[in-house]
Amino acid sequence: MLDVLFPHETDLDAWRDAFQRGRTPGEWPHGLEALREVDPAATVGSLSEPTLGEKVRGRILPRRRPLLAGGARRGGIGLTWDENAGRRLALREPRQTMVTGVQWITDIVREGRDPGRMREVLRALDGLWVTSRGQVDALRAFVGDDGPRIAYFRAGVDSDFFRAEPFPSGDAPLVVSAGLDRHRDLATLYAAVEIVRDRMPWAQFVVQDEGSAGAAVPRGVTTFDRLDPDELRDLHSRAWCFANATGDNLHASGHVVALEAMAVGRAVVLTRTPGIEDYVDDGRTGFLVPVGDAEALAERLLRTLEDRSLAVRLGQAARRSVEEDLTLRHFVDRLAGFALSVAGLSLDELVEDGRMGS
Missing domain, CATH: 3.40.50.2000 (Glycogen Phosphorylase B;)
Structure with missing residues (x-):
C-alpha cells in the first residue's frame, strides 16, 4: 500500500547499516520505517533522475492527472519527503496516489527565484504536506485553488534515540x-x-x-x-x-x-x-x-x-x-492519516482490507 521513495543518491543500505550500529535514529531516512506500524506492508525504495524522454513527456502533459511515465501507473500510494523526490516519483514511477512533502519551493518563489517546472509537477500529484504553517497559503497560491490537497502538520523527533539526558554538571556553559x-x-x-x-x-x-x-x-x-x-x-x-x-x-x-x-x-x-x-x-x-x-x-x-x-x-x-x-510517532500518524485520506481510505479500512496485523 505505502511505497516510501527516496532519491537514489540516498544510500539506503548505508542508512540501514548505520541504524544497526546505533549511529542513526531510523532504519529508513527521517525514521519513516515507523510507517510500518500503520501498514506492515510498507516498502522503501529509490528513485533515479528522470530520463530526457521522461522530462520531455512531462512538459507536454495536461495540467492535471497527466498520463505520466508513458502511461504506466502502479497501484498503491507513493510517498516522498520533498518536492525534488516528488518530481522523480511523478516522472519515473507514478503510483495511483502520489503524496509528497514540500520543503523549499515556497521560499524559492517568495525570493523571486526560478521554480522551473515545479508548479506543473506538484499539480500532477494528489497530496502535498508541509511542516510549517507559514507555507500553507504560499503553497496554495503556487499550485492554484484547483491544485492537489494540502495539509499542514507538525514534524516529530525520535524521542527514544534523542532521549532525555541529565543536565550537565559544572559551571562552564x-x-x-x-x-x-x-x-x-x-x-x-x-x-x-x-x-x-x-x-x-x-x-x-x-x-x-x-x-x-x-x-x-x-x-x-x-x-x-x-x-x-x-x-x-x-x-x-x-x-x-x-x-x-x-x-x-x-x-x-x-x-x-x-x-x-x-x-x-x-x-x-x-x-x-x-x-x-x-x-x-x-x-x-x-x-x-x-x-x-x-x-x-x-x-x-x-x-x-x-x-x-x-x-x-x-x-x-x-x-x-x-x-x-512532537514525537516521531505523532508525526507518522499524521502523515499516514493524510496519505490514506488522499487515497480515499482510512486507517480502519486498511485494517479491514487485511493489510494490518491483528
Whole structure:
C-alpha cells in the first residue's frame, strides 16, 4: 500500500547499516520505517533522475492527472519527503496516489527565484504536506485553488534515540548550534556569540559551520562540519542550551534539529519566523528573537546561561512538549492519516482490507 521513495543518491543500505550500529535514529531516512506500524506492508525504495524522454513527456502533459511515465501507473500510494523526490516519483514511477512533502519551493518563489517546472509537477500529484504553517497559503497560491490537497502538520523527533539526558554538571556553559539549512544566519549567530563572551568569557560554543557562509569564527567557538546523529545527541547532552539564527523564511528553518535538542531536554533559542511558534513556546520551552537581531539573541542566551535553574526548567518543559505531541510517532500518524485520506481510505479500512496485523 505505502511505497516510501527516496532519491537514489540516498544510500539506503548505508542508512540501514548505520541504524544497526546505533549511529542513526531510523532504519529508513527521517525514521519513516515507523510507517510500518500503520501498514506492515510498507516498502522503501529509490528513485533515479528522470530520463530526457521522461522530462520531455512531462512538459507536454495536461495540467492535471497527466498520463505520466508513458502511461504506466502502479497501484498503491507513493510517498516522498520533498518536492525534488516528488518530481522523480511523478516522472519515473507514478503510483495511483502520489503524496509528497514540500520543503523549499515556497521560499524559492517568495525570493523571486526560478521554480522551473515545479508548479506543473506538484499539480500532477494528489497530496502535498508541509511542516510549517507559514507555507500553507504560499503553497496554495503556487499550485492554484484547483491544485492537489494540502495539509499542514507538525514534524516529530525520535524521542527514544534523542532521549532525555541529565543536565550537565559544572559551571562552564556550553551552547550548541547545528543545521545545514540555506537560511541559517551564521553572521547574526556569531555576532551574538561575541556579545555573550564579552560578559561570560568562559562560555563555550560548538557550531556546525562548513565555511560556505564565509562568516568569521569568533573566539571561544569550536566548529564542526558534520556529525552522525549519535554524536550530535551526545553533544546536546553536554550543552546548557541550543541556539540557531536564521534569515526570514516560510519553512520554519531549523525546526528539526531544534526538536532533537528539545528531546534531549535542552532549551532552545531561535529566530522567530513563520511557523516556528508551533514548535517553541516562547518563554516556556525556549526563546524566540527577531530576524537578524544579534543583541536580542545574545540577551536571551545570557539569560539562560546565567540562570542554571531557568535553563533546567526550560529544558524539562521542552522535553515534555516533545513527549506530548512532537514525537516521531505523532508525526507518522499524521502523515499516514493524510496519505490514506488522499487515497480515499482510512486507517480502519486498511485494517479491514487485511493489510494490518491483528
